[in-house]
Amino acid sequence: MPSIAIDPDRLLGDLEHLRSFGAREGGVVRRAFSDADIAARQWLAGRMEAAGLEPVFDPVGNLFGLPKTDTPCILSGSHSDSQPEGGWLDGAYGVIAALEVARASADAGGPPVAVVSFQDEEGRFGALTGSRVWTGALPLDEADRLTDLEGRTFAEARAGMSGLSGPDFVDPGRFSGFIEAHIEQGPVLDDAQEAIGVVDVVVGIRSLQVRFTGYQNHAGTTPMDARRDAFQGLVAFAEAINREFVDIVTPSTVWTIGHVTLQPNASSIVPGQADFTVQWRDGSVDRLDRMEETVRATADRICDERALHLDLSNYVSVPPTEMNSGLRGSLEQAASELAPGKWRVMPSGALHDAANVARLMPAAMLFVPSIGGVSHNFSEDTKRKDLIRGAEVLARAIAG
Amino acid sequence: MPSIAIDPDRLLGDLEHLRSFGAREGGVVRRAFSDADIAARQWLAGRMEAAGLEPVFDPVGNLFGLPKTDTPCILSGSHSDSQPEGGWLDGAYGVIAALEVARASADAGGPPVAVVSFQDEEGRFGALTGSRVWTGALPLDEADRLTDLEGRTFAEARAGMSGLSGPDFVDPGRFSGFIEAHIEQGPVLDDAQEAIGVVDVVVGIRSLQVRFTGYQNHAGTTPMDARRDAFQGLVAFAEAINREFVDIVTPSTVWTIGHVTLQPNASSIVPGQADFTVQWRDGSVDRLDRMEETVRATADRICDERALHLDLSNYVSVPPTEMNSGLRGSLEQAASELAPGKWRVMPSGALHDAANVARLMPAAMLFVPSIGGVSHNFSEDTKRKDLIRGAEVLARAIAG
Numbered sequence: 033m034p035s036i037a038i039d040p041d042r043l044l045g046d047l048e049h050l051r052s053f054g055a056r057e058g059g060v061v062r063r064a065f066s067d068a069d070i071a072a073r074q075w076l077a078g079r080m081e082a083a084g085l086e087p088v089f090d091p092v093g094n095l096f097g098l099p100k101t102d103t104p105c106i107l108s109g110s111h112s113d114s115q116p117e118g119g120w121l122d123g124a125y126g127v128i129a130a131l132e133v134a135r136a137s138a139d140a141g142g143p144p145v146a147v148v149s150f151q152d153e154e155g156r157f158g159a160l161t162g163s164r165v166w167t168g169a170l171p172l173d174e175a176d177r178l179t180d181l182e183g184r185t186f187a188e189a190r191a192g193m194s195g196l197s198g199p200d201f202v203d204p205g206r207f208s209g210f211i212e213a214h215i216e217q218g219p220v221l222d223d224a225q226e227a228i229g230v231v232d233v234v235v236g237i238r239s240l241q242v243r244f245t246g247y248q249n250h251a252g253t254t255p256m257d258a259r260r261d262a263f264q265g266l267v268a269f270a271e272a273i274n275r276e277f278v279d280i281v282t283p284s285t286v287w288t289i290g291h292v293t294l295q296p297n298a299s300s301i302v303p304g305q306a307d308f309t310v311q312w313r314d315g316s317v318d319r320l321d322r323m324e325e326t327v328r329a330t331a332d333r334i335c336d337e338r339a340l341h342l343d344l345s346n347y348v349s350v351p352p353t354e355m356n357s358g359l360r361g362s363l364e365q366a367a368s369e370l371a372p373g374k375w376r377v378m379p380s381g382a383l384h385d386a387a388n389v390a391r392l393m394p395a396a397m398l399f400v401p402s403i404g405g406v407s408h409n410f411s412e413d414t415k416r417k418d419l420i421r422g423a424e425v426l427a428r429a430i431a432g
Numbered sequence: 433m434p435s436i437a438i439d440p441d442r443l444l445g446d447l448e449h450l451r452s453f454g455a456r457e458g459g460v461v462r463r464a465f466s467d468a469d470i471a472a473r474q475w476l477a478g479r480m481e482a483a484g485l486e487p488v489f490d491p492v493g494n495l496f497g498l499p500k501t502d503t504p505c506i507l508s509g510s511h512s513d514s515q516p517e518g519g520w521l522d523g524a525y526g527v528i529a530a531l532e533v534a535r536a537s538a539d540a541g542g543p544p545v546a547v548v549s550f551q552d553e554e555g556r557f558g559a560l561t562g563s564r565v566w567t568g569a570l571p572l573d574e575a576d577r578l579t580d581l582e583g584r585t586f587a588e589a590r591a592g593m594s595g596l597s598g599p600d601f602v603d604p605g606r607f608s609g610f611i612e613a614h615i616e617q618g619p620v621l622d623d624a625q626e627a628i629g630v631v632d633v634v635v636g637i638r639s640l641q642v643r644f645t646g647y648q649n650h651a652g653t654t655p656m657d658a659r660r661d662a663f664q665g666l667v668a669f670a671e672a673i674n675r676e677f678v679d680i681v682t683p684s685t686v687w688t689i690g691h692v693t694l695q696p697n698a699s700s701i702v703p704g705q706a707d708f709t710v711q712w713r714d715g716s717v718d719r720l721d722r723m724e725e726t727v728r729a730t731a732d733r734i735c736d737e738r739a740l741h742l743d744l745s746n747y748v749s750v751p752p753t754e755m756n757s758g759l760r761g762s763l764e765q766a767a768s769e770l771a772p773g774k775w776r777v778m779p780s781g782a783l784h785d786a787a788n789v790a791r792l793m794p795a796a797m798l799f800v801p802s803i804g805g806v807s808h809n810f811s812e813d814t815k816r817k818d819l820i821r822g823a824e825v826l827a828r829a830i831a832g
Contacts, residue, residue: 218653252781253618299709381652
């Protein structure tokens with residue numbers, strides 16, 4: 033295979049141009065189906081065409097750039113929509129890196145490369161909506177009933193995206209595999225001064241909504257031993273799972289109590305009710321299971337001991353997704369050549385489109401560092417040399 | 433002194449009648465200065481007059497019933513306003529018990545007894561507003577600037593209470609002491625199957641508003657050891673003060689974390705900020721001091737250990753108020769005669785008007801049981817025989 037030479041100026045120039053759609057204070061505000069998102073997609077379609085790719089919109093607004101070839105080729109890309117207040121690289125990097133690799137490969141006479149920008153990865157309607165619909169994980173009629181915070185349906189949003197949706201879904205049979213480049217969105221590579229992460233697994237997520245119901249009472253006249261304080265129950269629960277997880281977890285495992293609501297939430301009243309979420313993520317189903325047993329048993333025990341009533345709801349279970357070993361091997365080989373001693377195999381703690389695409393074809397991911405681990409934030413950034421090296425690793429893995 | 437015979441039917445009949453002002457589903461909605469409150473005060477003034485007392489409203493709406501006597505007499509009473517959704521006995525019991533004792537004493541040729549219903553004890557404008565203004569704890573011009581949740585000022589409220597406020601404050605020199613009867617609002621007497629509590633001290637209250645600021649981050653991509661999770665800081669703080677207070681507190685000491693707000697409060701985001709209140713109550717200044725040292729030192733230590741930023745604000749310190757030993761002795765003597773083996777000396781964990789009146793004259797309190805410890809709730813109740821016995825103890829303590 034020929035060596036594919038990335039053009040750094042073309043890569044960074046297109047990234048900067050994409051940033052200009054919805055640019056704010058260094059970040060971007062480019063929600064799926066917004067005017068900025070539509071304008072960005074129109075521009076992307078033009079860049080694909082200029083690169084010799086045929087731009088094809090599907091019924092939900094996923095944008096593919098298809099090379100003229102009859103044999104299955106590698107698909108690469110990510111998403112170009114942003115969080116409500118997002119950074120300039122989350123998603124955008126993977127789309128432009130793929131576009132640059134497709135151009136560079138064509139320039140070098142390398143293998144044809146298809147490019148994709150999935151729609152609504154960031155969850156205006158539902159997380160990863162575009163890739164879930166394309167891969168069959170979410171039926172279109174169900175997606176159409178999803179609503180955003182303003183009550184607009186997905187069906188209305190895509191109907192209003194004039195000229196930017198097509199009649200047909202792209203046949204997955206056109207592709208031999210999918211590689212997504214993405215910023216890490218965490219501090220691991222940056223802390224270790226490493227340049228490349230090759231993802232072995234997109235971690236699974238489980239979460240539960242928990243309600244502890246005790247008894248709301250006067251904070252002056254109710255002795256401590258007569259209280260059924262729902263918040264103190266939550267404190268005991270959080271402390272207990274922290275302690276018990278130690279025997280189960282790895283350094284990559286994470287768990288979070290991120291949402292807490294007390295009733296009546298007044299400084300002089302013993303809390304009668306605590307609602308909270310507990311979420312845990314890991315790459316191993318067995319470990320997720322053992323953590324779930326701990327969560328459920330601990331909640332039971334705390335409520336028994338403290339005369340609280342327990343309700344569990346909104347159980348969510350997203351299984352871990354292993355990345356394809358062949359594509360992963362190509363990425364590892366490329367990383368070891370282009371970033372010797374400065375790369376690692378690591379899990380992805382965030383969900384990505386690649387986890388959906390893995391339903392249809394071999395899929396893999398590579399990470400570039402996020403400075404300070406910051407993402408979903410205007411100040412999200414990555415060193416220019418790391419952006420370039422990520423595209424070079426992607427190109428070499430595809431060139432084989 | 434003659435024996436003063438309480439008339440149970442007259443006591444309970446007046447209590448039931450007072451309940452009818454603002455009655456709802458067994459409880460009452462009788463906020464200070466509401467139509468129901470004003471109607472209740474007009475009726476109370478008439479009942480005072482019928483009992484041979486001169487009804488006198490002061491500038492803030494406190495209603496006194498004054499006997500015709502030139503020598504200082506005992507004042508008894510409480511308040512007749514309610515919580516936004518209150519019970520029928522909180523305050524009302526002490527007012528009607530005082531009225532019945534004044535009547536019964538007059539019937540029996542006993543000592544003259546003055547009666548009072550203080551205004552706005554339950555804090556529509558500010559807690560215990562009526563007794564604070566009367567006792568000089570709160571200057572009237574400051575009180576006038578207090579506002580309720582709808583933005584109405586105390587000045588506007590009392591100006592609108594036509595015919596139910598007078599030009600002058602009643603001279604405290606008319607009274608030799610104050611005794612307030614009240615429901616316990618806690619479970620101690622009911623749990624012990626006791627009939628009377630004689631209050632030794634109205635506990636002091638201290639509270640702090642605490643803010644832990646960490647770093648808001650992605651709950652999937654941020655490893656546990658890289659997190660600065662403000663909620664986990666709160667968990668560690670709550671657990672630590674529970675542990676350290678064990679060496680300081682008595683069974684009467686209470687502490688509460690009743691109000692908690694997380695930012696951004698989302699299940700998939702590591703909380704970047706936790707705001708919470710911590711409040712503690714005890715009858716001893718020394719113990720309150722030692723608890724405060726623990727609270728401040730623990731917050732400092734937790735924030736140091738976890739790289740959180742600490743802000744403390746809204747420091748509140750209400751000192752404990754000892755009840756007068758002479759009046760307390762009279763109540764203890766009466767309780768030991770009328771409820772032998774079924775009474776106790778106990779602190780009041782709630783604030784009461786008596787704590788303000790103690791600034792001006794000897795003051796004391798007695799409690800009757802609250803069924804199940806329930807108060808500030810429609811289902812607040814006390815056995816009829818306990819309501820009667822409380823008035824009998826009050827009468828005997830006043831008769832000497």
